[in-house]
Amino acid sequence: MVESLKEVMRAAPDKRTGKNCVYTMEDAALAAFAVFTTQSPSFLAYQRTMEQTRGQSNAQTLFGMSQIPTDNCVRTMLDPVAPSHLFPLFTQIFEALNAGGHIDPFRVSLEASEDGPGALLIALDGTAYHSSHTIHCPQCTVAKHHNGQTSYSHTVITPVIVAPTLSRVIPLAPEFIVPQDGHDKQDCETAAASRWLAASAGRYRDQHVTVLGDDLYSRQPLCEQILAAGLHFLLVCKPSSHPTLYEEVEGLARAGGVTTHEITRRKGKQTLTDTYRFASELPLRAGLDALCVHWLELTTTDAGGQTIYHNAWVTRHTIHPGNVAALAAAARARWGIENGANNTLKTKGYHFEHNFGHGKKHLSSLLATLNLLAFLLHTVQEMTSHKYRLLRASLPTRQTFFDDIRALTRYLCFESFEALLDFMLKGLEIDAPDSS
Structure with missing residues (x-):
């Protein structure tokens, strides 16, 4: 290095x-x-x-x-x-790790008929690494607050390779949220994610990559860009931001068109029940040009029926009882970017x-x-x-x-x-x- x-x-x-x-x-x-x-x-x-x-x-x-x-x-x-002068180093190191077989433990199987070495999961998320009311530069994001104060911050998307069973993550080249030439509006996380995909997706196309992200990322333009780049996605999808999709889910549920699959498992002394619901070919948004996606929901309850986890995602991976648990586990691995990367950078001696x-x-x-x-x-x-x-x-x-x-x-x-x-x-x- x-x-x-x-x-x-x-x-x-x-x-x-x-x-x-x-x-x-x-x-x-x-x-x-x-x-x-x-x-x-x-x-x-x-x-x-x-x-x-x-x-x-x-x-x-x-x-x-x-x-x-x-x-x-x-x-x-x-x-x-x-x-960007340093970004090639991230690619060099990934290629060296991959050539040495060190990437293989991160690979997961998401499709029953999947051939080859398995998929890689790349999680995207933004994190702030500078905030001040006084120190600033032309690259800062500027925020005007209701109390009359102005704050200046730097934010970056820190992509990492994650896996459901591993606490370790592999950092990839970042993308900084900074003012862009020729744009009057301030830069934002989704625009930065779009730039990262344009710059980096081609390097990982042959790695069978699935992109993970929170609800901010599950918008049609970004989903279409991910698919056009030859990648897949597993993105959080909330009812508040996707009303059209959830109207379709409710209609299908009433007609018996939503599949339910339950798995009971032990975690220490606890007995937990994972209830999966999924449906196919739903519109991501309103309009005739809406991208059709598959929807997956996971609700985990304890022996007393208390909900201890709930989330839902959209994807273009085919969903069936044989792979629904693997897909949900892959989607939940997104938290690796918080626990294994951003929190480590901020609390484990890097003073990010x-x-x-x-x-x-x-x-x-x-x-x-x-x-x-x-x-x-x-x-x-x-x-x-x-x-x-x-x-x-x-x-x-x-x-x-x-x-x-x-x-x-x-x-x-x-x-x-x-x-x-x-x-x-x-x-x-x-x-x-x-x-x-």
Whole structure:
């Protein structure tokens, strides 16, 4: 990832001239990436001190930096760089994981006659990563409130690959909600989702992708775009936003045209009943041009008849008793984007909502992208490195692991990440596999 980051940053815009070109664009990007990867806000300061006393530092050995720029230099140099310059890295990493078979555990079977490796589920959702009443830039979304205040925010769609049985998610290239050239209206989440599909859907068309999303996404234009891109969808569908569809459901129910399927299961000491209702070829909206979709509802009750879960979705996947439970489980995996991605980014040391530097152009979104790449790197390490998994399993918490990383890289210089992991394993007296 370090070498790939260097490569893409060599082609990034650099408007500096003359004596201002002390540091390279690669060093500026790697400096920010190192802070997010080690989850150490003072990493650069520690490494400058180490370099002065020892002649080298972890900034060089672990992250391949030639020089360590100051924080202000990093912000100034990266501000003109659009986050899209880094998006190819997400694709490279996905392709490498897929080639190594690491994507296979995420694949699910949604069709009884499905041939091939199975479907991938990509969940889309927007999340805010900056909000202020004072700090703002031309890329901010502006909101006027009833109390007379004005707020400025940055929001991003963070697509991830999810699976019903996995808590881990795989981040994909994001799409930022920012003012668009030639548009008077402010940007919105559905418009950003449409741009992400236009830019990224082709890369995953041969992966049998089903797009997951909340009720905001189950509108006909976006559904048609998903289908035109060669993908499927499983999207939340609420009665309040789809009155025509639910009128059809009620009419079919009265005529006996809605199929009901029940499954009773045990969850710990509880006995739960999943009641599925589904119907086919219903209009997504009013009008002769309405897209026909299939509708699926799940209601889960306990032994006393108390409802503990209820939701409904629309899809173009064929629904029948043999796959209705798998479809509902896939649709519910959408919550992985909240629990496994956005909440992790905000509460597990990445400080995604912290203002690392707002800038005047792209700085805020570029730093958010580098933070996402750090999250992706940690995910890849969990999936592919036995030593990394051993350490994470042996230490009591995720915070302890990164506390140790911060302390060790402050005082000791390691020739590689492998050497750092080996040192930690030896210190904990854990037998590590021979990776020679």
